[in-house]
Amino acid sequence: MAGDSRASANAAAVLRAVLEHGPVARSGIPPVCGLSPAAVSRQTTGLLRSGLLRELPGPGGPGRPGRPLVPLDLNTGPVTGPVTAALHIGVPASTFGLVDLRGQVLARRSLPHHGLDPATLPQAIARQLRAFLDEYDTGRPLLGLGAALGGWVRPDEGTVVRHEALGWRDRPLAAELSDALGLPVRLDNHARAVAGAEILFGHPDARRSLVHLFVGNVVDAAFGIEGTVHQGPGAAAGDVAHLPVPGSRTPYPCGRTGCLQATASDTALGAEAVRRGIVPEPSVSLLVDAAATGDPRADRLLRERARNVGRAAALLLDVFNPAVLVIAELSSLLHEGYLDEIREAAAKNATHTPAHAPPAPAPAPAPAPAPRIVTPHAGPAVLPCAAATVVLEPLFRDPARLT
Numbered sequence: 001m002a003g004d005s006r007a008s009a010n011a012a013a014v015l016r017a018v019l020e021h022g023p024v025a026r027s028g029i030p031p032v033c034g035l036s037p038a039a040v041s042r043q044t045t046g047l048l049r050s051g052l053l054r055e056l057p058g059p060g061g062p063g064r065p066g067r068p069l070v071p072l073d074l075n076t077g078p079v080t081g082p083v084t085a086a087l088h089i090g091v092p093a094s095t096f097g098l099v100d101l102r103g104q105v106l107a108r109r110s111l112p113h114h115g116l117d118p119a120t121l122p123q124a125i126a127r128q129l130r131a132f133l134d135e136y137d138t139g140r141p142l143l144g145l146g147a148a149l150g151g152w153v154r155p156d157e158g159t160v161v162r163h164e165a166l167g168w169r170d171r172p173l174a175a176e177l178s179d180a181l182g183l184p185v186r187l188d189n190h191a192r193a194v195a196g197a198e199i200l201f202g203h204p205d206a207r208r209s210l211v212h213l214f215v216g217n218v219v220d221a222a223f224g225i226e227g228t229v230h231q232g233p234g235a236a237a238g239d240v241a242h243l244p245v246p247g248s249r250t251p252y253p254c255g256r257t258g259c260l261q262a263t264a265s266d267t268a269l270g271a272e273a274v275r276r277g278i279v280p281e282p283s284v285s286l287l288v289d290a291a292a293t294g295d296p297r298a299d300r301l302l303r304e305r306a307r308n309v310g311r312a313a314a315l316l317l318d319v320f321n322p323a324v325l326v327i328a329e330l331s332s333l334l335h336e337g338y339l340d341e342i343r344e345a346a347a348k349n350a351t352h353t354p355a356h357a358p359p360a361p362a363p364a365p366a367p368a369p370a371p372r373i374v375t376p377h378a379g380p381a382v383l384p385c386a387a388a389t390v391v392l393e394p395l396f397r398d399p400a401r402l403t
Contacts, residue, residue, distance in 0.1 A: 007043070008400040010035055014043040015052060015399050018074055019102070019200075023056050025069035044072060051075055051082055051141060052101065052399055074101040082141040085133055085183065086387035087125065088190060089149035091165045091217035091267070092283075094125050096132045097384025099146075101392065103201040105381040107136045118166045122173060126180035133181075144184035146390035147177060148193040148383070150218025154235045155188040155390070161234075165217055165267075186390045190214060191238050191328075193386035194376055195222035195229045196393045198326055201385070202377035205323040211316050213240070215309055215329040217266045223320060246311045246349055264308045266330070273301055288331050302331045306338045310345025313373060317350045325373045328382055333375050343373045 017033040018024060024032075029040045047053040054075040075081045083106065086097035090113075097108040111128050113121065133142070151163035158174025174187040188196075195212040209225045221240045223230045230237050241261035248258035250268070262268055270282025278297045279286040290298035306329075313325055325346075332339035378385040395401060 008398050010039055011043045011047060011399040012397055014040055015047060015074075015396055018053060018072055019396065023071035023073040025071055027069060029072075047399060048072075050399065051080055052395075054080070076100045076102055076104070078138065078140075080140065082143050084143045084388040084391045085129070085145040086384040087129060087145060087147040087177075088383035088387045089121075089125065089147065089166075090383075091150075094128075095383045095387075096129050097381075097388060098133070098136050099384060099388035099392075103197060103378065103385050103389065103392065105378070105384050105388075107132075108381065108384050118168065121166070122176045123180060126177055130181055142183070143395065144186065144391050145177060145181060146193070146387045146392070147174065147185060147187045148190040148387040148390055149173075149187075150190055150214070150216065150220055152236055152239065153187060153189040155186065155192075155231070156235070158185065158187045160187075161236075163218075186394070188390045189220065189222070189235075189238060190218075190383070190386060191220040191222040192229045192231070193390050194326065194328055194382060195224045197378065197382070197386045197389040198324070198376060199224055199227055199229070200389055200393055200396060202326075203324055203374065206326070209320070209322040210324040210326055211320050211322045212326040212328065213309070213313060213316060215264055215266070215327070219261045219265050221316065223322070240312070240316075243312055243315060245308050246314075248308060248311075260308075260312050264305055264312065269301070269305050273298070276301065284330050288334060291331070292335070302338055303341050305329075306332065306341035307345040310342040311349045313342060313346040314349035314351075317346060317372070323372070326376055327373060328376050333380055333382070339373070339375060343371060346373055 013033040013035060014029060017029050021032055026040060026044055030037050044053060052075055053072050054077055056071045056073055081100055084099045086099050088095040093113055094111045095108060098106045100106060109132050111125065116124050152161040154161055158172060160168045160171040160173050162169055174185040178185040191212055191214040194214060195210060198206040198210055207227045212222045214220050219241055220238045222238045241259060243260040244258050245260050245263045248263040250258060250262045266284045270284055273279045273287045274282050276297060278290055278301065287298050287302065291302050309327065309329055317325060327342060332342055376382040
């Protein structure tokens with residue numbers, strides 16, 4: 001397979017077919033991937049040898065007499081199934097994870113950044129991440145580390161070009177982490193990483209087109225079409241911090257008013273929650289907890305943020321008209337009511353793009369249209385799943401890298 005682009009493409013087709021339809025017998029793969037049975041047989045042999053696929057016990061369906069069909073699936077077995085280390089670097093904390101080939105998070109942990117100097121933060125993260133990986137080491141093959149964070153990131157170079165909140169400029173973060181951990185490291189912006197995870201593991205419509213809006217301490221976005229996440233020249237796509245929020249007059253250090261970063265970011269929301277006396281420190285998690293315990297002030301502030309996010313989402317719907325708009329924002333991840341608030345605000349402010357997919361014309365009554373604005377499929381595990389996808393997506397595109 002190595003060095004043969006056609007064989008690599010065929011192996012990728014088989015691996016994706018098993019991802020989407022597995023467990024599946026060998027005879028069930030050609031119809032869904034477009035390859036001949038002989039080509040599928042060759043590729044499954046190689047993928048079994050590399051450890052990416054495994055044969056499951058028990059028949060996969062009726063075969064010829066005396067030859068039951070053996071189902072194949074991605075190798076997520078507890079002994080030989082490959083896993084990926086995952087790292088999301090946020091502003092208040094980092095998240096570690098261990099993720100299998102189906103994007104399932106097997107273990108995760110948070111590292112608060114309190115008292116840690118941003119200049120030496122990667123070294124502190126590497127020490128704690130190494131301890132985490134050692135604790136959960138069961139002997140399964142480790143594919144490498146996928147790392148994601150906000151700001152301007154050049155994945156081909158493994159460089160953080162600009163991260164305002166951490167004060168990083170042109171930092172070779174992938175090399176730093178790789179040297180400290182002794183692992184191959186792939187790095188990308190977290191908005192692109194979430195978009196990639198939705199394309200690989202999420203709703204099928206995301207493979208047609210999607211926009212992802214990430215709302216945390218850093219606010220950014222990503223756009224994907226036909227299964228590919230757009231990076232743009234210099235990998236600078238997705239900077240929406242200065243996207244105007246209709247109706248907002250919140251000032252921003254750039255000199256403008258109504259910027260999305262100043263209006264809806266976790267930093268802005270936490271500061272406003274403290275100013276209103278809702279929480280003792282600027283923490284969105286504390287604000288969400290307060291709302292969950294019945295504090296009407298916390299609920300009101302979260303709904304204000306949701307409406308601002310919805311207004312920004314309306315602009316993205318109008319510009320891109322994607323099949324799916326994915327919103328990664330803490331309160332709507334945890335409570336459906338805030339997601340509904342986002343959808344309603346988007347529907348009111350979008351010029352011509354409905355917040356729901358239009359139903360197919362049919363003489364019989366059609367089912368209710370599916371929402372176009374959704375949260376990430378991984379739910380609260382979105383960050384480690386997305387970070388791991390930085391490693392897994394290239395693997396599914398070219399499985400030959402393991403052979």
